[in-house]
Amino acid sequence: xxxxxxxxxxxxxxxxxxxxxxxxDLTLKEGEILALLGPNGAGKTTLISCICGTVMPTGGKITVxxxxxxxxxxxxxxxxxLVPQEIHLEPFSRVWxxxxxxxxxxxxxxxxxxxxxxxxxxxxxxxxxxxxxxLSGGMKRRVLIAKALSHEPRILFLDEPTAGVDVDLRKxxxxxxxxxxxxxxxxxxxxxxxxxxxxxxxxxxxxNGGRLALIEEKDALMSRLGRKSxxxxxxxxVSEIPEALRSYNLEFADDGYSLVYEYEAGASRTGITRLLSxxxxxxxxxxxxxxxxxxxxxxxxxxxxxxxxxxx
Amino acid sequence: xxxxxxxxxxxxxxxxxxxxFMQSFLSPVISTSLYFVVFGAAIxxxxxxxxxxxxxxxxxxxxxxxxVMTQGISNASFGIYFPKFTGTxxxxxxxxxxxxxxxxxxxxxxATKALFIGTVIxxxxxxxxxxxxxxxxxxxLFLVLTCVSFALFGxxxxxxxxxxxxxxLIPLLVITPLVFLGGSFYSINMLPPIWQxxxxxxxxxxxxxxxxxxxxxxADVPILTSLLAIGLFQGLCLLAVWxxxxxxxxxxx
Ligand SMILES: Nc1ncnc2c1ncn2[C@@H]1O[C@H](COP(=O)(O)OP(=O)(O)OP(=O)(O)O)[C@@H](O)[C@H]1O
Ligand SMILES: [Mg+2]
Numbered sequence: 282x283x284x285x286x287x288x289x290x291x292x293x294x295x296x297x298x299x300x301x302x303x304x305x306d307l308t309l310k311e312g313e314i315l316a317l318l319g320p321n322g323a324g325k326t327t328l329i330s331c332i333c334g335t336v337m338p339t340g341g342k343i344t345v346x347x348x349x350x351x352x353x354x355x356x357x358x359x360x361x362x363l364v365p366q367e368i369h370l371e372p373f374s375r376v377w378x379x380x381x382x383x384x385x386x387x388x389x390x391x392x393x394x395x396x397x398x399x400x401x402x403x404x405x406x407x408x409x410x411x412x413x414x415x416l417s418g419g420m421k422r423r424v425l426i427a428k429a430l431s432h433e434p435r436i437l438f439l440d441e442p443t444a445g446v447d448v449d450l451r452k453x454x455x456x457x458x459x460x461x462x463x464x465x466x467x468x469x470x471x472x473x474x475x476x477x478x479x480x481x482x483x484x485x486x487x488x489n490g491g492r493l494a495l496i497e498e499k500d501a502l503m504s505r506l507g508r509k510s511x512x513x514x515x516x517x518x519v520s521e522i523p524e525a526l527r528s529y530n531l532e533f534a535d536d537g538y539s540l541v542y543e544y545e546a547g548a549s550r551t552g553i554t555r556l557l558s559x560x561x562x563x564x565x566x567x568x569x570x571x572x573x574x575x576x577x578x579x580x581x582x583x584x585x586x587x588x589x590x591x592x593x
Numbered sequence: 594x595x596x597x598x599x600x601x602x603x604x605x606x607x608x609x610x611x612x613x614f615m616q617s618f619l620s621p622v623i624s625t626s627l628y629f630v631v632f633g634a635a636i637x638x639x640x641x642x643x644x645x646x647x648x649x650x651x652x653x654x655x656x657x658x659x660x661v662m663t664q665g666i667s668n669a670s671f672g673i674y675f676p677k678f679t680g681t682x683x684x685x686x687x688x689x690x691x692x693x694x695x696x697x698x699x700x701x702x703x704a705t706k707a708l709f710i711g712t713v714i715x716x717x718x719x720x721x722x723x724x725x726x727x728x729x730x731x732x733x734l735f736l737v738l739t740c741v742s743f744a745l746f747g748x749x750x751x752x753x754x755x756x757x758x759x760x761x762l763i764p765l766l767v768i769t770p771l772v773f774l775g776g777s778f779y780s781i782n783m784l785p786p787i788w789q790x791x792x793x794x795x796x797x798x799x800x801x802x803x804x805x806x807x808x809x810x811x812a813d814v815p816i817l818t819s820l821l822a823i824g825l826f827q828g829l830c831l832l833a834v835w836x837x838x839x840x841x842x843x844x845x846x
Contacts, residue, residue, distance in 0.1 A: 295846060330846075333687040337845045355595070355689040363687045369680030378608070385601025386688040428684070 285311045285346055285360075285436050285467045286332070292340035293327050293491075301327040303491045304341065309436070309467055314458070316478035316499075317471040318581055319488035325471040326366050328488065329438045333363040346435060359387055362434030364425045366441045366471075370413045376400070377409040380427045387432035399427050403457065419450045426457070437461065439470040443477060455480055475581055479503075489585055490592075504546050508575045511542040511553060516566040523563040529556055546574060598690045602698025603705075606672055610706050621660060621710045625717040628656055632778055643780050644811045649722035654805040655777030656718065661711040661736065662743045662772055662797070666764050669703030669747030674760050677751075686845060692838040696748060704737075704744035711736055725808065731816075732807035738823045739800055745830035752843050771797045781813040796822055 290304035301324045309315055317325050330336035332343055334354060343350040348357040371379060380396055400406045403423045408416060413424065422442065429437060439458075443451045451474075458468060458481050472478055478485050479499065486496040495502075518537035529552070531540045544551045560567065610617055632652055643651045673695075676682040685695055718724060726732050754760040775797030781789055792798055793814075803819025806812035812819070837844070 335683050335686040335845065337841060358687060358689040361687065363683065365680075365683050367680055369683055371675075371679055371681050373612075374605075378605070382601055382605050383684060383688075385604075386598045386684060386690065388595045388597045388689060390597070 283311055283347075284308045285313075286469070287344050288332070288341065289343075290341040291328070291331055291338050291343060293324075293331055293336060294339045301491050302331070302338075305488075305491075305493050307486070307493060307496065309469065311435075312462065312465050312467055313484060314462055314468045314470070314482050315484045315486060315496075316482035317469065317486045317488055318473075318475065318478055319471075319494075320585060323488040324491040325488055326440055327491075329363070329440050329469065329471065333361055333438060334358055335363075335365075359432070360435040362429035362432065362437045364422075364429045364437070364439045364442055366444070368418070368421045368425065370421055370424060372414045373412055375410055375412055376405060376416070376424055376427075379413065379424065380431050383428040384431040389432045395433070396427075396431060399430050402460070403427050404453070419446050422446060430461075434466065436467040436469070439468065441471055441473065443472065443474060451477070487581060487584060489588055494584060494588060502580070503574070508543055508579075509546040509551075510573050510575075511544065511556075512571045512573070513540045513542070513560065513567055514538060514569040514571075515540065516568050519565065523565070525559055525563050526556075529559075595690050595694055598688060599694050599698045599701075602685075602695065603702050606699060606702030607705065609672075610668075610702070610709075617706070617710070618713060621713045622717050624660075625656060625714045626721070628652070629718070629721045636778075643783070644809075646809045646811065647722065650724065650809070651780075651805075652778050653715070653718045653722065653724065654808050655775075655801050657711045657714050657736070658739065658775075658797075658801050658804055659772050659777050660714055661707045661739050662768060662800075663764060664710050665703055665707035665740050665743030666747035666750065666768060668706045669700050669744040670751035670754065670760055670764075671747075672699045672703055673748055673751035674754050674757075678757075682844075692841075692844070693834075696745070696834055696838075700741070700744040700748045703747060704740040707740040707744060708736065711740065727810050728807045732804070735800070735804045735807055735819075735823065738827060739804070742823060742827040742830055745827070745834060749830065749833050749837070752837060755843075771795050776801050776813060796826060799823070 286307070286309040288305055288307040290306060291302055292300070292304050293302040294300045305324075305328060317328070319325050327336060331338040332345070332350060334350065343357075345357040346360045348360075350357045374382075377396070377400070380400065381391070381393075384392070384396065397406070400409055403426060405420065405423055405427060408420060413421060416424065422445075426439070426442065442458075443454050446454065455477070458470070461468060470477075470481070482499050484496060485499050485502055487494045512534065514535075515538055519540075520537055522531055522533075522540070529542055531542055533539070534541050542553075542556055544553065629649065632648075636648070640648045642648065676685060715724075750760065750763050754762075774792065775795050776792070781792055781798065781802075784792060799814055799819045799822035802813040803816055803823070806816050806819070836842070
């Protein structure tokens with residue numbers, strides 16, 4: 282598969298002198314969904330803005346669909362749709378007009394059927410003649426998405442598409458993203474909701490302090506970094522861990538009614554079988570067993586923390 | 594050239610104008626009528642003729658110029674400042690268009706609106722006073738050039754302005770005084786000699802004088818000087834636009 286997007290040591294120093302991006306390298310395959318995570322001020326929006334042309338990068342090279350984003354900006358940008366983080370809409374324009382306007386800006390011929398399809402897809406069809414001021418926040422965000430899709434982009438940038446959006450709508454948004462992916466559109470999205478990245482992305486990137494701290498296939502990341510824990514519920518509580526079980530670093534839970542064992546999910550030897558037989562040998566009776574995998578959120582938080590510790 | 598995009602910007606800007614069409618149409622009609630009542634009737638009764646033209650007719654070219662300049666500036670400056678203010682400028686920056694196309698779309702629409710208003714004023718004036726236009730082609734040329742240059746100038750102000758105060762600042766502090774002191778309502782010859790000399794530094798004098806010449810064949814300065822002046826102003830505005838285009842000044846962070 283070819284790369285729809287490629288970044289080579291992209292840098293951005295704002296006029297204030299602040300460097301928001303320190304040489305970011307990144308590639309995106311056609312049809313892939315990349316989720317960018319990172320704390321506030323990490324540089325996610327800056328990165329997207331450099332690619333889409335709203336911010337001038339101060340170094341590096343960006344190509345979209347093989348076209349240089351600076352020298353061949355017309356071809357590069359016509360492949361790109363951008364949904365900005367903030368809701369930027371002209372308050373008194375009507376939904377239909379503003380979506381059609383964007384299509385025109387991108388030099389595409391009028392295509393009312395296409396716009397109708399998008400508005401229906403995003404449940405905005407009933408609102409097509411409403412003014413932007415008359416819409417709710419979630420609807421406005423969908424108008425932004427409709428605008429970004431109006432010119433049939435090959436790659437879509439969604440900067441926190443579900444910020445301030447209720448649970449139902451968020452699920453709806455995920456479905457829209459899934460449909461877009463199915464139609465072959467590549468997507469880069471930023472989010473603070475890690476379950477969102479988990480639900481949608483093929484690959485996950487973590488930006489911190491203007492650097493890409495990590496970028497990896499979601500599944501590989503989950504199993505590489507993910508820790509699992511095994512919770513053992515006991516028939517009778519224990520106050521002390523038997524001598525024979527010391528080496529497992531068990532922890533108490535539920536006032537001694539449960540023991541928790543942590544292990545690497547991807548490890549070849551998890552030690553579970555041995556633990557269970559040792560438990561029986563120690564004379565402990567089990568009521569129930571359950572395992573839990575640490576979420577991306579925990580992975581993410583520990584990654585950012587360890588980086589911050591390393592820096593200080 | 595992305596002609597589709599230029600058309601999209603132009604049409605969307607014009608749509609704003611048509612949304613408030615009655616207002617856009619009525620306000621020049623009313624203000625022109627008021628000018629005729631105040632200047633034409635009250636002052637005109639004391640000043641019979643200026644350079645062989647009845648005072649009421651004499652002020653028409655000045656009136657048109659006054660409106661066309663201020664409207665050109667305010668429409669264009671507001672037109673491009675508004676997307677900066679609402680943040681929708683992100684669309685213009687991320688679209689496959691260059692700055693010159695944006696200028697043509699936005700300033701073109703502003704110039705069209707100014708032209709429309711100038712025409713409305715001309716029509717309204719014809720209801721009050723006897724109109725004669727000796728050189729219609731020169732008249733149209735002057736009018737169009739003025740609409741375009743002041744729309745460009747307004748566009749530059751809109752790009753420069755960081756807030757609404759700055760948006761009003763130049764029109765209020767520079768343009769309005771220059772226009773009022775530029776001989777809209779009087780002939781330069783009516784001033785004392787010292788003021789006549791000072792007035793010659795006011796570029797607007799050349800525009801109004803040239804425009805008036807196309808109506809009545811009388812002018813404060815030679816017509817070629819007037820054409821040169823408007824050409825120069827237009828050239829300067831284009832140069833500034835080009836420079837903004839090259840440097841991305843106040844547009845892209
Ligand atoms: N126009 C600007 N001038 C100067 N500094 C800026 C500008 N825009 C952003 N920054 C700085 O660049 C850094 C990265 O900002 P950016 O908006 O890219 O962060 P982000 O990762 O999108 O954060 P968030 O999750 O809050 O949206 C921040 O420290 C911010 O203060
Ligand atoms: Mg952001």
